[in-house]
Amino acid sequence: MRVLVLSQYFWPEGFRINELVTALHAKGVEVEVLSGQPNYPGGVVFKGYRAWRCVRDTCLGVTVHRVPLAPRGKGAVRLALNYLSFILSALVFGTYLLRKRPFDAILVFAPSPILQAIPAIWLGRLKQCPTLLWVQDLWPESLSATGHVTHPVLLKGVARVVRWIYQKVDLLLVQSRAFTPKVRALAGSTPIVYYPNSFIDERAEGTVEPIVCPGLDCDFPIVFAGNIGRAQAVEVVLEAATLLRDVEGVRFVMVGDGSQRDWLMQQSANRGLSNLIFPGRYPVEAMPALMQKAAALLVTLADTEIFRLTIPSKIQAYLAAGRPIIACLNGAGAEIVEEAGAGVAVPAEDALALAEAVKTLYKMPESERFEMGAQGRRYYQEHFAHDKLVDTLIGHFEHAVRSQQGCR
Incomplete structure (x- = not known):
């Protein structure tokens, strides 16, 4: 089977689509990727690439077709230009680069912007x-x-475009079951199936390497891994760290980058907090080893309707790590942590509840924390094991191909 993966983000940018492509290739699927010039998250094009070039190279064992785009930057205008330039380039230059290459199916990996599905629909036709x-x-x-778009008229316009996209594709895969009603309201007759994010269990693969990360040399390091942005409501971590500043041995280690990192660092410095550490970004490949050094793993989200429906992809990684999880969020993500018995869930944006959860885990016997982590790993293996989910995706490809052939 020949599959085209269309994703604005791809290696060397650190997204889970990299692992999925690698796994599909290992299972004998002939995968090619249509992507942009790598520049996430800082808006600086990676060494060896140029923003305004078309190039075909090989990454992770597969052929990657890269089209020009405007690098992302600070502010809504720069981000909008980044999104729109990729869509236009994929339509024009992507069509040219792929002109003699047949495919059996196209997969769109669609974090924001979902508008990147537009060139995929065109290519599918x-x-x-x-x-x-x-x-x-x-x-x-x-x-x-x-907060990127708040005007009601603009939001209605985006909803119309999303409706068109949903109704023009052949199958919709949703990363959270809670997404289904919202997607169904726009999707018309397009089939919808639940297909969650996964995470490669590096320990099972025997690839975990030693890692050095500032802040982990204490009795109870709490690791937050990933984007440090508005969606994560990271001010709750600042307030919880302030409440816990006199608790010896507890540190919040904020691994990653994002729009709120500089602000959070400045606020931490203003308050003289020594229990809030910012070691920076690490490669995706290093994260399993880093998480192994945590006493607990922290996930936060803002208290909004959309985030109550979302399962942050880091939850699967946290479950696989076998460490207790502190979930400061509402809805689907918290439900998974509670159902798995993998940690403690507290309301989103509630700093006092977060601080109390930290103290509860800190005082808990190590054997109980170990069992929480073990339950999380078992839940991961049952529901999110990477190899099983890749097989499921291949099954979706095959079914979609048969369905289209049956309609001809």
């Missing part, structure tokens, strides 16, 4: 193959939740 859209964020809800 040209190649006469089904298009599968893997919905990671709900639009237009995520735009309003993050």
Whole structure:
């Protein structure tokens, strides 16, 4: 089977689509990728690439077709230009680069912007193959939740575009079951199936390497891994760290980058907090080893309707790590942590509840914390094991191909 993966983000940018492509390739699927020039998250094009070039190279064992784009930057205008330039380039230059290459199916990896599905729909018509859209964020809800777009007229316009996209693809994969009603309201007759994010269990693969990370040399390091942005409501961590500043041995280690990192660092310095550490970004490949050094793993989200429906992809990684999870969020993500018995869930944006949860875990016997982590790993293996989910995706490809062939 020949599959085209369309994703604005791809290696060397650190997204889970990299692991999925690698796994599909290992299972004998002939995968090619249509992507942009790597520049996430800082808006600086990675060494060896140029923003305004078309290039075909090989990454992770597969052929990658890269089209020009405007690098992302600070502010809504720069981000909008980044999104729109990729869509236009994928339509024009992507069509040219792929002109003689047949495919059986197209998969769109769709974190924001979901608009990147537009060139995939066009290519699916040209190649006469089904298009599968893997919905990671709900639009237009995520735009309003993050503050990028708030005007009601603009949000209605985005909703119309999303409706058109949903109804033009052949299969919608949703990363959270809670997404289904919202997607169904716009999708018309397009089939929808639950297909969660996964995480490669590096310990099972025997690839975990030693790692050095500032802040972990204490009795109870709490690791937050990933984007440090508005969606994560990271001010709750600042307030909890302030409440816990006199608790010896407890540190919050904020691994990653994002729009709120500089602000959070400045606020931490203003308050003289020594229990809030910012070691920076680490490669995705290093995260399993880093998480192994944590006493607990922290996930936070803002208190909005959209985020109550979302399962942050880091939850699967945290479950696989086998460490207790502190979930400061509402809805689907908290339900998984509680159902798995993998940690403690507290209301989103509630700093006092977060601080109390930290103290509860800190005082808990190590054997009980160990059992929490073990339950999380068992839940991961049952529900999110990477190899099983890749097989499921291949099954979705095959079914979509058969369905389209049956309609001809």
